[in-house]
Amino acid sequence: MKESKNAVRRIGVLTSGGDAPGMNAAVRAVVRAAIFRGIEVVGIRRGYNGLINGDIVRLDEKSVAHIINRGGTMLYTARSTEFMTEEGQQKAVNTCKMLGLDGIVAIGGDGTFRGALALSKHGISVVGIPGTIDNDIACTNYCIGFDTAANTAIECIDKLRDTMQSHERCSVVEVMGRSAGHLALYVGLAVGATAVLVPESDQDFDTEVIEKIRNARLNGFTHYMVVVAEGAGSAFQVAERIKEETALEPRVTVLGHIQRGGNPTARDRVTATRMGYRAVDILASGGTNRIVCLRNGTMCDMDIDEALAMQKGIDKEEFTVLEAMTGV
Numbered sequence: 136m137k138e139s140k141n142a143v144r145r146i147g148v149l150t151s152g153g154d155a156p157g158m159n160a161a162v163r164a165v166v167r168a169a170i171f172r173g174i175e176v177v178g179i180r181r182g183y184n185g186l187i188n189g190d191i192v193r194l195d196e197k198s199v200a201h202i203i204n205r206g207g208t209m210l211y212t213a214r215s216t217e218f219m220t221e222e223g224q225q226k227a228v229n230t231c232k233m234l235g236l237d238g239i240v241a242i243g244g245d246g247t248f249r250g251a252l253a254l255s256k257h258g259i260s261v262v263g264i265p266g267t268i269d270n271d272i273a274c275t276n277y278c279i280g281f282d283t284a285a286n287t288a289i290e291c292i293d294k295l296r297d298t299m300q301s302h303e304r305c306s307v308v309e310v311m312g313r314s315a316g317h318l319a320l321y322v323g324l325a326v327g328a329t330a331v332l333v334p335e336s337d338q339d340f341d342t343e344v345i346e347k348i349r350n351a352r353l354n355g356f357t358h359y360m361v362v363v364a365e366g367a368g369s370a371f372q373v374a375e376r377i378k379e380e381t382a383l384e385p386r387v388t389v390l391g392h393i394q395r396g397g398n399p400t401a402r403d404r405v406t407a408t409r410m411g412y413r414a415v416d417i418l419a420s421g422g423t424n425r426i427v428c429l430r431n432g433t434m435c436d437m438d439i440d441e442a443l444a445m446q447k448g449i450d451k452e453e454f455t456v457l458e459a460m461t462g463v
């Protein structure tokens with residue numbers, strides 16, 4: 136009988152957790168890079184639930200055509216509670232065995248990587264690709280979806296500014312990010328916000344918001360843009376406090392899920408493509424339990440457990456610059 140123990144012949148790919156623009160580009164890259172190496176690809180639908188239930192679709196070159204430019208994920212996504220149980224994980228392992236999968240590429244955020252770690256502890260080869268608009272995965276400078284989400288938020292806030300300026304109003308905009316402020320900080324810098332609240336910093340409300348609005352008024356401005364990361368508190372409560380302290384009547388906009396949609400930007404398409412290629416490269420060369428990372432522009436990878444133990448703080452330089460730019 137022919138020896139085929141170490142050859143990677145068939146892999147699975149799934150997207151899990153909150154979707155992010157560029158996930159489709161990553162799926163496409165995994166499929167194309169695998170086929171390039173003579174490896175078959177099975178798409179697993181609806182995240183880890185699909186692995187539990189055997190919800191699969193065969194993928195070839197054509198089935199991933201015309202998706203590089205599309206937001207969302209053609210494989211659907213889910214947050215699987217069943218996969219958190221030992222029983223669910225065992226079912227998933229059985230599906231991998233049944234399908235003859237030599238490895239899995241899991242695209243998503245930290246929940247996805249905790250799932251990947253569990254799978255790898257059951258002996259399945261797994262490689263993770265960071266895809267989340269929150270950009271909160273510590274081992275990588277960049278997560279797929281962040282740039283598109285930031286640009287969507289910027290476009291919306293620019294529109295808000297037009298009407299705030301005409302009415303000489305204060306706008307309070309809530310930006311996604313779960314418990315991280317990376318998106319809010321970046322967007323706040325890009326729209327020239329009057330004030331930005333992020334969860335990572337112990338900001339004093341009076342100094343960071345009220346005083347900055349007052350300064351702006353003293354500098355001759357009559358409209359104000361306050362950006363709040365969802366993890367730093369509710370935009371409605373922030374607006375209430377501004378009203379109490381300044382007698383302004385702020386208008387609140389919660390940008391919400393609109394930030395998760397839309398055609399991925401060039402940065403997200405290219406990063407997703409590079410990461411997808413790298414993930415297949417790792418599996419094909421016998422690697423497992425790795426996360427693909429982008430560090431200082433270089434593609435690399437790291438152990439999932441090591442990566443999950445890391446903490447990502449707010450970008451200090453961006454925060455320092457923000458301090459100088461706000462309130463004027």
Ligand code: F6P
Nearest residue numbers: 153244267268269311312313395
């Ligand atoms: O992790 C991505 C994200 O969009 C967060 O920014 C947000 O807090 C969360 O997902 C929203 O989750 P859901 O889509 O389940 O409402």
